[in-house]
Amino acid sequence: MSERLVVIGGDAAGMSAASQARRLKKPGELEIVAFERGHFTSFSACGIPYWVGGDVEERDDLIARSPEAHRERAIDVRMRTEVVEIDARERRVRSRDLASGAEEWTAYDKLVIATGARPLRPDLPGIDAPGVHGVQTLDDGQALLDTLTKTKGRRAVVIGAGYIGVEMAEALLHRGYEVTVVNRAQEPMSTLDPDMGRLVHEAMTGMGITMVNDAEVTKILTGEDGRARAVATDDREFPADVVVLGIGVRPETALARDAGLPVGEHGGLLTDLGMRVRGPVADGAIWAGGDCVEVLDLVSGRHRHIALGTHANKHGQVIGSNVGGGYATFPGVVGTAVSKVCDLEIARTGLREKDARAAGLQYVAVTIESTSRAGYYPGAALMTVKMLAERRTGRLLGTQIVGREGAGKRVDVAAVALTARMTVEQMTALDLGYAPPFSPVWDPVLVAARKAVTAVRAGGA
Amino acid sequence: MSERLVVIGGDAAGMSAASQARRLKKPGELEIVAFERGHFTSFSACGIPYWVGGDVEERDDLIARSPEAHRERAIDVRMRTEVVEIDARERRVRSRDLASGAEEWTAYDKLVIATGARPLRPDLPGIDAPGVHGVQTLDDGQALLDTLTKTKGRRAVVIGAGYIGVEMAEALLHRGYEVTVVNRAQEPMSTLDPDMGRLVHEAMTGMGITMVNDAEVTKILTGEDGRARAVATDDREFPADVVVLGIGVRPETALARDAGLPVGEHGGLLTDLGMRVRGPVADGAIWAGGDCVEVLDLVSGRHRHIALGTHANKHGQVIGSNVGGGYATFPGVVGTAVSKVCDLEIARTGLREKDARAAGLQYVAVTIESTSRAGYYPGAALMTVKMLAERRTGRLLGTQIVGREGAGKRVDVAAVALTARMTVEQMTALDLGYAPPFSPVWDPVLVAARKAVTAVRAGGA
Structure with a gap:
């Protein structure tokens, strides 16, 4: 007898889950229905800044698999159809065709919630004015590109200096704009410690970007035509022909919460290691993954919310295996992220100083400078590596890297070492690839580990 | 009372040991004497191909620390002075001033043997003719550069297609030579499996390098002026204005063997984990490191000989700590190496198929193609990743990568995973840095791990 899998959300997590389930179960064994309220499936939101900036030419380059391609694999994708209610007791979902408004109930045996995240959009005067753009969806990207093409303006203000903010700063710089980044925090990239964020600040200033830190946006000023014309903080105004919001996202879990499913302190759904939603309401029939869930941080032992395509894909793979009768788990994350602004590479994994404190961990922190290649x-480009190790045990707690070409992906060494719960002393013996075009004879990560060992020893009992 | 540390060999391992010991012990506590038979201390032999090729301008750029700089740190470096005998029973060494021929005995309390490796120089007719060059030392490099400058020739033959051979092929190509690489093995880079070596072969052919495999050089033909004019194999002749030997090296341990110290099956000195030479003759007073020792391969549990500056530096650090009254160990290697030929990056870690068989390990092997960045x-450049995992347990055994920019250093992820004895299934969950300019959403190493998981599962009991 055939079962039905219903998937809510047609992006990375949902469609990976559907595809993997389809690999394991034939259409006669498992019917798969996927609801997507937008116009696209399986697209790379992470790629939007590069499309806006002109590095990626076509919108469709960002689409990994179209609805038609999914349908060819016997996945019944229903586009522009929003799920508006989950009835977990009756195991059914109510969906609405966004064009006609028609609603219907669809029963499920197994349900995957992959509703993603919604961008933060502060409730400010003028926030909805023409010329103010988010960059979460392909439609957002197209709207921004249209504004860039139509307006004759040359001044852009980006609100927020996290990944999206700094990547959009690069994109707008590429498009020839004078760019100002207005940021609430002490330094840009608050996923780094402020001393490392300071390096990003300086480098971005060097690229000609105006960096405004410690600044709370109070309103978007509009002109007589109703379009955004400036961004205002308490004490200043920044003229803007275009405003881009890069403030971050929150898990999109209203639907799940309304159904009585459990969410954590960051607002994300809580699952077990197999990505199955916890608790009696889900009753073992509901899985969730991607930007709408919280994940276990393997270093701190706490839950976090991280919106990142690479996790969403892994979640989908795990969910698809499990709903398809296989077995897989997602053990957790160590919090790795890498980004760039022009030729500046920015990477982090594990805990920042404040994360370590919040987790009750005492630590030593060291910072070194080295080069990407033999000097x-x-x-050979300078890079700065900051490393945190636990006091006494010397266990690696985190690594942050800011540098130029060849800096960013070095964070992967620390990410694997964190996963393996290595000490910084163990790391000093790591057999990393060495040749003059690739690394100094001591790789920068090992130079940092050596300094951390000294600090741990000096740290006393 | 002051002790005396004697160091034989003034390169990476020896001088790192001396420097680290000096950090821990003041001149009044430890006298340090280092003997070096050559003209230089602490130089980067790995950098010679890039100096010859013109990427590095000055010979002295390759010198990390001069004899004078060492002397300023109270290390008594005796240049052009060769140690010709170790008398382990009396704890003394006999040295010879190479200029005057004068000999003297120097007593030691602690001895570090860092005699390095000697290049293989096959006993062929014509091997000593002018125009035939090794590339082990800075003097070798200068002699080769002199030949390149003086001769009007434009044809070069490189004998050997390991790291040195392929790097020298690039260097000579940069100098405008028509380059032929003559190689005894089935494919170049025999540190890779032949299927991966084949990719190097094809790429080098594409660069305009003539690759001759399965070919045993029988002699160097000389002209009427006595200079090398061609390289001959059984059945062919390859005209050459310059011939470069890149055949590899063996541990330089004649001195140590004459003293009765133990060497292993690869001819290298055998030490404990603190790099102290084993056995009663050494009597706990002798350490050894760098290219003259064998190291433990953590994957196979066997000993190997690997001549690589990064290991030599680590050995020196460990030895210096231990002779200076501290504590450190060198736990072993996983066999990581990275190299490049023009824009082709070549990397490996762990075991090849034949290494796994020799170690008594059964394995599955998979190969995937992916890209360095989001497609x-x-x-975004294609790369090929080959991965070996142990049958049944799924433990990672080895990884080989051939690709373009961004391929080589990805091997570090596998190197750390090998050190941590991860399974390929554990690797599929690794939280590696993702952003479109740095990686596809599944990093190529993870794509390979996923395929290896499938192969392990299919491999049965």
Whole structure:
């Protein structure tokens, strides 16, 4: 007898889950219905800044798999159809066709919630004015591109200096704009410690971007035509022909909460290691993954919310295996992220100083400078590596890297070491690839580990 | 009362040991004497191909620390002075001033043997003819550069297609030579499996390098002026204005063997984990490190000989800590190496198929193709990743990567995973840095791990 899998959300987590389930179960064994309220499936939101900036030419380059391609694999994708209610007791969902407004109930045996995240949009005067753009969806990206093409303006203000903010700053710089980034925090990239964020600040200033920190936006000023014309803080105004919101996201879980499903302190759904939603309401029939769930941080032992395509894909893979009768788990994250602004590479994994304190961990922190290649090799570029290790045990707690070409992906070494719960002393013996075009004889990560060992020893009992 | 540390060999391992010991012990506590038979201390042999190729301008760029700089730190470096005998029973060494021929005995309390490796120089007719060059030392490099400058020739033959061979092929290509690489093995880079070596072969051919495999050089033919004019194999002749030997090295342990110290099956000195030479003759007073020792391969449990500056530096650090009254160990290697030929990056870690068989391990092997960045991002370059995992347990055994920019250092993820004895299934959950300019949403290493998981499962009991 055939079962039915219903998937809410047609992006990375949902469609990975559907695809993996389809690999394991034939259409006669498992019917798969996926609801997507937008116009696209399986697109790379992470790629939007590069499309807006002109590095990626076509919108469709960002689409990994179209609805038609999913349908060819016997996944019944219903586009522009929003699920408006989950009835977990009756195991059914109510959906609405956004064009006609028609609603219907669809029963499920298994349900995957992959509703993603919604962008933070502060409730400010003028926030909805023409010329103010989010960049979460392909439609957002197209609208922003239209504004860039139509307006003759040359001044852009980006609100927020996290990943999206700094990547959009690069994109707008590429488009020839004078860019100002207005940021509430002490330094940009608050996923780094402020001393490392300071390096990003300086580098972005060096690129000609105006960086405004410690600044709370109070309103968007509009002109006589109703369009945004400036961003105002308490004491200043920043003229803007276009305003981009890069403030971050929150889990989109209204639907799940209305159904009585459990959410955590960051507002994300709570699942077990197999990505099955916890608790009696879900009754073992509901899975969730991607930007709408919280994940276990393996370093701190606490839950976090991280909206990142790479996790969403892994979640989907795990969910698809489990709903397809296989077995897989998502053990958790160590909090790795990498980004760039022009040629500046920014990476982090594990805990910042304040995360370590919040987790009750005492630590030593060290910072070193080294180069991406042997010092004598052409293109050797300076990078700064900060490393945190637990007091006494010397266990690696976190690593942050800011540098140029060749800096960012070095964070992966620390990410694997964190996963393996290595000490910084164990790390000093790591057998990393060495040749002059690739690394100094001591890789920068090992230089940081050596300094951390000294600090741990000096840290006393 | 002051002790005396004697160091034989003034390169990476020896001088790192001396420097680290000096950090821990003041001149009044420990006298340090280092003997070096050559003209230089602490130079980067790995950098010679890039100096010859013109990427590095000055010979002295390759010198990390001169004899004078060492002397300023109270290390008594005796240049052009060769140690010709170790008398372990009396704890003394006999040295010879190479200029005057004068000899003298120097007593030691602690001895560090860092005699390095000697290049293989096959006993062929014509091997000593002018125009035939090794590339082990800075003097070798200068002699080769002199030949390149003086001769009007434009044809170069490189004998050997390991790291040195392929790097020298690039260097000679940069100098405008027509380059032929003559190689005894089935494919170049025999540190890879032949299927991966084949990719290097094809890429080098594409660069205009003539690759001759399965070919045993029988002699160097000389002209009427006595200079090398061609390299001959059984059945062919390859005209050459310059011949470069890149055949590899063996541990330089004649001195140690004459003293009765133990060497292993690869001819390298055998030490404990603190790099102290084993056995009663050494009597606990002798350490050894760098290219003259064998190291433990943590994956196979066997000993190997690996001549690589990064290991030599680590050994020196460990030895210096231990002779200076501290404590450190060198736990072993996983066999990581990275190299490049023009824009082709080549990396490996862990075991090849034949290493696994030799170690008594059964394995599955998978190969995947992926890209260095998100497929839609400019500069996304194809790379091939081969992964070996143990049958049944799924433990990672080895990884080989051949690709373009961004491929080589990805091997570090596998190197850390090998050190932590991870399974390929554990690897699929690794939280590696993702953003479109840095990686596809599944990093190529994870794509390989996923395929390896499938192969392990299919591999049965």
